[in-house]
Amino acid sequence: MQKIVSFSKRRGFIFLSSEIYGGFSSCYDFGPLGVELKNNIKKAWWDEMIKRHEDIVGLDASILMSPKVWKASGHLTAGFADELVECKKCHHRFRKDFLKKNKCPDCGGELTRAKKFNLMMKTFVGPVEDEAAETYLRAETCQGIYVNFKNILQSMRQKLPFGIAQIGKAFRNEINPKDFIYRTREFEQMEMQWFCRPKEAPKFFNYWIKKRMNWYLNLGIKKANIRAVEVPKQELPHYAKRAVDIQYKFPFGWQEIEGIHNRGDWDLSNHSKHSGEDFKYEGYFPYVIETSVGVDRSLFAFLCDAYQEVRGGRTKTTKAVKEIEVLLKLNKSLAPIKAAVLPLVKNKSKLTKKAKEVYQMLKPYFMTQYDEVGSIGRRYRRQDEIGTVFAITVDFETLEKNDVTVRDRDTMKQKRVKIKDLVKVLKEKLNE
Numbered sequence: 001m002q003k004i005v006s007f008s009k010r011r012g013f014i015f016l017s018s019e020i021y022g023g024f025s026s027c028y029d030f031g032p033l034g035v036e037l038k039n040n041i042k043k044a045w046w047d048e049m050i051k052r053h054e055d056i057v058g059l060d061a062s063i064l065m066s067p068k069v070w071k072a073s074g075h076l077t078a079g080f081a082d083e084l085v086e087c088k089k090c091h092h093r094f095r096k097d098f099l100k101k102n103k104c105p106d107c108g109g110e111l112t113r114a115k116k117f118n119l120m121m122k123t124f125v126g127p128v129e130d131e132a133a134e135t136y137l138r139a140e141t142c143q144g145i146y147v148n149f150k151n152i153l154q155s156m157r158q159k160l161p162f163g164i165a166q167i168g169k170a171f172r173n174e175i176n177p178k179d180f181i182y183r184t185r186e187f188e189q190m191e192m193q194w195f196c197r198p199k200e201a202p203k204f205f206n207y208w209i210k211k212r213m214n215w216y217l218n219l220g221i222k223k224a225n226i227r228a229v230e231v232p233k234q235e236l237p238h239y240a241k242r243a244v245d246i247q248y249k250f251p252f253g254w255q256e257i258e259g260i261h262n263r264g265d266w267d268l269s270n271h272s273k274h275s276g277e278d279f280k281y282e283g284y285f286p287y288v289i290e291t292s293v294g295v296d297r298s299l300f301a302f303l304c305d306a307y308q309e310v311r312g313g314r315t316k317t318t319k320a321v322k323e324i325e326v327l328l329k330l331n332k333s334l335a336p337i338k339a340a341v342l343p344l345v346k347n348k349s350k351l352t353k354k355a356k357e358v359y360q361m362l363k364p365y366f367m368t369q370y371d372e373v374g375s376i377g378r379r380y381r382r383q384d385e386i387g388t389v390f391a392i393t394v395d396f397e398t399l400e401k402n403d404v405t406v407r408d409r410d411t412m413k414q415k416r417v418k419i420k421d422l423v424k425v426l427k428e429k430l431n432e
């Protein structure tokens, strides 16, 4: 775990927020490579939902909504609260269900009785901080989908069954944020709400479990590290009739990365009741099957799964360096950098000039880096460490034959490709 955390910082994936001021309560910033990885995950999810399903449409609802939304959804009541205990001695606070013993884990002190703590993040809209101006940052993105159900049904002329997908930030005032980016107070969700006839809900529930599991497997998550687990009845969220968690085997154990929920007619019927808007379809409230995944949590899982350390180095052709080399074996579509252009040696002005030309040629098509610092072996290792798919070397032959070597990250095999064919060849290889 510590290795992933320091790797993420060292190589520009994830930084602690407000680090120069000592950090800020479990908030994180995604660096230049982190934001690429994050965008690639979001694109893979959006393509899966919107491009591969003709019956799913997109939405981008606002983060701030009327507080009436949260009253209707049940988030302001005990259903969306964790049990909090406080140490009578050091006054540290904990989520009760996270504690192994009935004692303060920090000082061993006695704990207070548990009280319910609501997770909604309160804020004020406008200049006056009174009750009338109070609202909340959304705790789940899907409420924006439910309140727009009729707008979308009518404007897009949808018929049941159909889905609405959305990606966006959500906020929860977690008592104990922990495990790096696993549990934070600000995070991003990718949620799809599938509206269907009540009697078809069990069928679609199973369909979406299978679909979502395959999404992770197709993006390279190892089969042994992912599983779908039924949520026991007594642990179901307040809105769910049934839930299955997709869990990943993190360094700190099996943990949820996505929830599949049968929400029944909880949301549409409650919003109908509270708003007066009729959300019935052909005389009944549609049921909702929801797939809800955290962008940050899935990114964390993809990082853990791809991270490999190779003792003594990967190259067998050169003398083993006897040090640990890191290989980030991310799926090609998720890798932040697709190609790195490297002149074989620096200070040979013709080589660097040509390499810069190749870099400029590739840059509009792929996320590309140019690197001329250090030995070629060291530069390959630097790129392997961040998961760059192809390393393109400009050597002395390039100057005569107008071709380059293309090195594959995983096999380390090199192939010569004409510069004029390079964009086409890389596009084909990335889509293989």
Ligand code: GAP
Pocket (backbone or CB within 6 Å): 139, 140, 141, 142, 172, 174, 181, 182, 183, 184, 185, 186, 187, 188, 189, 191, 256, 257, 258, 259, 290, 292, 293, 294, 295, 296, 297, 298
């Ligand atoms: N709309 C349903 C819903 O929000 P959830 O199981 O509470 O369901 C869904 O959350 C997903 O959102 C989780 O599986 C997780 O990936 C992500 N998530 C929830 N709380 C989080 C937190 N505090 N930090 C990071 N991700 C979180």
